[in-house]
Amino acid sequence: MLKISGEALAGDGTAGVDPASLAHVAREILSVCELGVQVAVVIGGGNYFRGRMAEGWGIDRAEADNIGMLGTVMNALMLRGALTGVSELDVRVMTAMPMTSMAEPFIRLRAIRHLEHGSLVLLAGGIGQPYVTTDYPSVQRALELGADALLVAKRGVDGVYDADPNTTPDARRFTELTYAEAIAKDIRVMDPGAFVLAGEQDLLMHVFDVAATGAMRAVCLGEDVGTRIHSGR
Numbered sequence: 001m002l003k004i005s006g007e008a009l010a011g012d013g014t015a016g017v018d019p020a021s022l023a024h025v026a027r028e029i030l031s032v033c034e035l036g037v038q039v040a041v042v043i044g045g046g047n048y049f050r051g052r053m054a055e056g057w058g059i060d061r062a063e064a065d066n067i068g069m070l071g072t073v074m075n076a077l078m079l080r081g082a083l084t085g086v087s088e089l090d091v092r093v094m095t096a097m098p099m100t101s102m103a104e105p106f107i108r109l110r111a112i113r114h115l116e117h118g119s120l121v122l123l124a125g126g127i128g129q130p131y132v133t134t135d136y137p138s139v140q141r142a143l144e145l146g147a148d149a150l151l152v153a154k155r156g157v158d159g160v161y162d163a164d165p166n167t168t169p170d171a172r173r174f175t176e177l178t179y180a181e182a183i184a185k186d187i188r189v190m191d192p193g194a195f196v197l198a199g200e201q202d203l204l205m206h207v208f209d210v211a212a213t214g215a216m217r218a219v220c221l222g223e224d225v226g227t228r229i230h231s232g233r
Contacts, residue, residue, distance in 0.1 A: 001040050001142035001150045002029065003134070006047035006075055008155045008210040015047055017078055025153075025210065026082040031217045033089060033120060040111065040121040040145055042138040043079065045071025065130035072134060073099060076124035083120065090119040096128030096137070108144050115145065135194040143201050150203055151219055152190065153210035159227035160189050160207050175224065178232035198229075205229040 008025060011018030033039055048071030049064065057064070073095055080091045092114050093103040104110070106123060114121050126137045142150045156166070160182070163171040177185075179199030183192055189207055198205055208215045208226030218225045 001042065001138065001145065001147035002032075002216070003138035003150060003152045004041060004043050004210065005134075005153070005155060006044040006071060008153055009075055009078070010047040010155075013047075017047065017075070021211075022078060022082050023086075024213075026079065026086060028210070028213070028216045029079075029083065029120070030087055030089070031214070032220055035217065035220055037220055038115040038118075040115060040123060040141065040147070041076075041079070042123045042134055042141055043072055043075045044134040045069065045073075045075055047071070048074065062130040065132070069097070069125045069128065072126060073103065073124040076122040077102065080122055090114075090117075091122065092119050093122045093124060096123075096125035099125075106141075112145055133191055135191040136197065139194045139198045139201075139203060142203055143197075148204070150198065150205045151216065152205060152207045153216065154189065154207060155210055157189075158209035158212060158215075158225075160187055160229070174227045176228040176230065178230060180232065182229060195229075199231045202231045202233055 004025060009017045009022050011021035029039060029041065045068045049067045076093045080093050083089060083091050094106040094111055095103045096106050098105050103124065111121050123141050126132055126134050127140065138150060159173045160177060161171040161173050162185070165171040165173070177187070179195045182195050206219050206226055206228050208219055215225050
């Protein structure tokens with residue numbers, strides 16, 4: 001399971017989709033598919049709208065989250081277009097809420113069947129409910145689909161650090177952490193709820209830089225890239 005933030009598609013911008021970044025993400029995903037690995041992707045929508053922006057816009061949080069969920073669908077459709085434009089891969093978009101004219105509804109067994117048949121599955125719409133970012137759904141979907149690991153692609157950072165590497169030159173990157181340590185250190189690379197669920201269910205997580213060419217493939221090959229987060233069991 002791959003978790004890609006909406007910002008990863010925005011490039012150096014703060015909103016929308018940057019064609020070069022979209023193409024880069026598509027190539028990186030394809031490089032993993034070439035390994036024969038079954039791949040599903042949960043994609044965020046923060047490049048369009050985030051629920052936490054609601055107050056500044058004078059919009060109710062639940063409504064703002066609905067807007068953000070639609071943003072994830074837009075990103076999934078953009079990514080499907082980029083992937084099918086450069087490959088013959090069968091790419092399925094599945095959404096947490098019905099949008100049958102452009103995507104399939106998420107049904108766990110159907111998603112598993114698509115993966116078993118060699119399709120790439122893009123999962124949009126989070127879990128279809130407000131007050132939840134796409135961090136938690138990425139863990140939930142990984143567990144539902146029996147993923148071996150959750151790969152978390154971040155923009156602008158190549159792993160988990162003990163301080164902000166953009167402002168602290170001597171910040172140290174962790175090669176691995178337990179979920180308990182991540183929660184105790186108040187690591188915000190993902191929502192705490194996502195860490196709790198992943199830790200309870202013993203899901204391996206790997207955080208890496210989405211902009212680093214080959215990093216996604218290298219993680220799948222077991223190379224020392226980014227930060228590995230696990231339950232410690």
